[in-house]
Amino acid sequence: MExxxxxxxxxxxxxxxxxxxxxxxxxIFTATEHLxxxxxxxxxxSTYLCWQLLQWGLGFWTALAIAAGxxxxxGVLIERIILRPLQGASxxxxxxxxxxxxxxxxSMAGAIWSHTIKTFPSPxxxxxxxxxxxxxxHQIGMVAVxxxxxxxxxxxxxFTTLGLAMRAAAxxxxxxxxxxxxxxxxxxxxWGLAAAIGAVAGAMVAPxxxxxxxxxxxILLYGFAGALVGGISSPGGxxxxxxxVGVLENLVAYFGNLTEKMFGxxxxxxxxxxxxxxIIVITILTLKPAGLFGHVITKRV
Amino acid sequence: xxxxxxxxxxxxxxxxxxxLGFALAAGPxxxxxxxxxxxxxxxxKIGQTMPYSGNASAYGKIGQTEVAVFKMxxxxxxxxxxxxxFISLDDGYSPPKTVEMTRKLVEEDKVLFMFNxxxxxxxxxxxxxxxxxxxxxxxxxxxxxxxxxPKEFPWTMGWQPDYATEGAIYAKHILSTVKxxxxxxxxxxxxxxxxxxxxxxxxxxxxxxxxxxxxSTYEVTDPTVDSQMxxxxxxGANVFFNITTxxxxxxxxxxxxxIGWKPTHYxxxxxxxFGAVFVPAGVEQxxxxxxxxxxxxxxxxxxxxxxDFVAWKEFMAKYxxxxxxxxxxxxxxxxxxxxLMQVLKQCxxxxxxxxxxxxxxxxxxxxxxxxxxxxxxxxxxxxxYPIQSVRLARVKGNTVxxxxxxxxxxx
Numbered sequence: 001m002e003x004x005x006x007x008x009x010x011x012x013x014x015x016x017x018x019x020x021x022x023x024x025x026x027x028i029f030t031a032t033e034h035l036x037x038x039x040x041x042x043x044x045x046s047t048y049l050c051w052q053l054l055q056w057g058l059g060f061w062t063a064l065a066i067a068a069g070x071x072x073x074x075g076v077l078i079e080r081i082i083l084r085p086l087q088g089a090s091x092x093x094x095x096x097x098x099x100x101x102x103x104x105x106x107s108m109a110g111a112i113w114s115h116t117i118k119t120f121p122s123p124x125x126x127x128x129x130x131x132x133x134x135x136x137x138h139q140i141g142m143v144a145v146x147x148x149x150x151x152x153x154x155x156x157x158x159f160t161t162l163g164l165a166m167r168a169a170a171x172x173x174x175x176x177x178x179x180x181x182x183x184x185x186x187x188x189x190x191w192g193l194a195a196a197i198g199a200v201a202g203a204m205v206a207p208x209x210x211x212x213x214x215x216x217x218x219i220l221l222y223g224f225a226g227a228l229v230g231g232i233s234s235p236g237g238x239x240x241x242x243x244x245v246g247v248l249e250n251l252v253a254y255f256g257n258l259t260e261k262m263f264g265x266x267x268x269x270x271x272x273x274x275x276x277x278x279i280i281v282i283t284i285l286t287l288k289p290a291g292l293f294g295h296v297i298t299k300r301v
Numbered sequence: 302x303x304x305x306x307x308x309x310x311x312x313x314x315x316x317x318x319x320x321l322g323f324a325l326a327a328g329p330x331x332x333x334x335x336x337x338x339x340x341x342x343x344x345x346k347i348g349q350t351m352p353y354s355g356n357a358s359a360y361g362k363i364g365q366t367e368v369a370v371f372k373m374x375x376x377x378x379x380x381x382x383x384x385x386x387f388i389s390l391d392d393g394y395s396p397p398k399t400v401e402m403t404r405k406l407v408e409e410d411k412v413l414f415m416f417n418x419x420x421x422x423x424x425x426x427x428x429x430x431x432x433x434x435x436x437x438x439x440x441x442x443x444x445x446x447x448x449x450x451p452k453e454f455p456w457t458m459g460w461q462p463d464y465a466t467e468g469a470i471y472a473k474h475i476l477s478t479v480k481x482x483x484x485x486x487x488x489x490x491x492x493x494x495x496x497x498x499x500x501x502x503x504x505x506x507x508x509x510x511x512x513x514x515x516x517s518t519y520e521v522t523d524p525t526v527d528s529q530m531x532x533x534x535x536x537g538a539n540v541f542f543n544i545t546t547x548x549x550x551x552x553x554x555x556x557x558x559x560i561g562w563k564p565t566h567y568x569x570x571x572x573x574x575f576g577a578v579f580v581p582a583g584v585e586q587x588x589x590x591x592x593x594x595x596x597x598x599x600x601x602x603x604x605x606x607x608x609d610f611v612a613w614k615e616f617m618a619k620y621x622x623x624x625x626x627x628x629x630x631x632x633x634x635x636x637x638x639x640x641l642m643q644v645l646k647q648c649x650x651x652x653x654x655x656x657x658x659x660x661x662x663x664x665x666x667x668x669x670x671x672x673x674x675x676x677x678x679x680x681x682x683x684x685x686y687p688i689q690s691v692r693l694a695r696v697k698g699n700t701v702x703x704x705x706x707x708x709x710x711x712x
Contacts, residue, residue, distance in 0.1 A: 002535075003531060003532070003535040006531045006535075006560070007528060007531055010527045010528055010531060011528070013527070014524060014525060014527065014528075017524065103354075107354065107358075110358055110359075114625045114628065115358060115359030115362075115628075116359070116576055116577050116625060116627060116628055117547060117548050117551060117577055117581050118581065119580070119581045136559055205524075208525060208527075208552075209524055209525055209548070209552065210548055210551055210552070210581055212359075212548060213358075214548075218521075218522040218523065218524050219524050221522070222524065249528070250528045253528050253529075253532070254528075254532070257517075257532055269517075269518070270490075270517050270518045270519055270520075270528070270529055270532075271490050271518050271520065273528075274520065274522065274523070
């Protein structure tokens, strides 16, 4: 029983990681209707920026704020300089650019900061509390930050004029332009925000998985799964999806192991946990293509 | 026939000249000069593939170090007067690319042999090709146990201790030192992990295999091994054999401490590094971890004054001034390149592919710089495993403490 609780808690913790990445993916998707394959590597690069600032002696939250700010600028620049000329190009060309960006950020990080893994400090205190054997302080902090970020985004889109303008620009560019929204800049803003979210996600992930150029490459896959299962157009759904994938994979491994212990037959285990989690994702998507919380976007042609 | 018109005298003079010329060429000093493609009076051409890009690009440092070592050798006048021409190409750790690059090096660039190519999958992809072409595939940079098979693959040789041997050594140590051992194993689910695990099981023996109470695997694509560590702890095991690559090793050590699991911890050599594992995981949490070593850890302060370590540091300062001195790969590349220099020295002026393999298989108690005291390289026509011994060591404070005898698979 204790193990089951530990597994669920550990699943929630890794779920928080996936949720952060999923959130950044949703951000770019809502703003531009593209799935950014370079999202993970951009977040990894932002985390290195944050690490560098920490090395120079800044406090954690200051460093993170500056890194998020820098990432925001980098995100905006990428949109303005690299993606703007591709406006109207086929989806395939955009995908190629994303893959190119992925490779560029990956090699740049390796060249600048080397491939040896680096420790990244946790901003949360190491305290013992009831249940600390089941879930660590950093894990709780990570879940909290994810939920905080989600609420902030929700408030931004719901209650600010800028948020409204961004939604308008994404959903109906022509009408948005007519009422005076600068659609081009809204897209760039979406990229900037996604990059900033990525920086926060990276800084939350790095204390657990260690900082290295490959840090995000495997997480991105889980982030995609989370975003799709929750609904790629819904930030809340993406976060829920992230948590769901995290808990599911641990439970698959747990019950697989239990069956093996009790009946001596190996059916599923650690090796298959990702496959099983992804099968569940596919099942959900087959039944509900827009994801659990996504809304079907209808386009008038 | 035209030859019939040549006068008898002319013919005999010609014959004399030919005989003289032959005699000169076969003079005693130059008698053994024999070359295959890729070797001349002035140059030895060597090929290599390395993952300079892609997921395994961290190992690219090995190739860069070897390039630098050969530059140093050339600056010092080369090997037996010949300069090394080392062509190291990027294969991105992708076997099809390894095949393409290797064929280019062998068939177009006509290298004398291939040296220290990295990774089990890339080397497996060219294993048969190299042996069919009879071009040496020398000192491959992988610890798989299949590289030391001179009967079937006489043109392939490994270098470092193989994983299976190391696994067996841990098993024997557990059997002789831990009472009522209940063993938990964490294994990376690929050929590397299985090689270790099979060696470990062989070392335990059939009767003792039941001592393994929990066996959990992870995939390289898993973000963390947290879930596995919880399984292992809950099995009630008191011994932990940790078959993981550096990032996951650090995660496992850290998680074990977090959930309060304190088994006797055996960590595979692949991850026995302060810079890449113990420091990131927390040196305090790493105390007491047992591992098997054959080379000096570049981040271990106890070697700072030994002459080979000083020489390595001088080399690094001069030829790789911007490199990360905490990266063990720089030492590894230096060690393998040094072993190759010994082989080429022994070859003298007989630079045929056959002689390269013959000399590589005739290393006697050779001590490569940066190996642990007492670890020697020995090869023979039937033994294609250059380094076969290791020393057990325990993490103590900021360094490792060697203990016990030198161990190899035979004892």
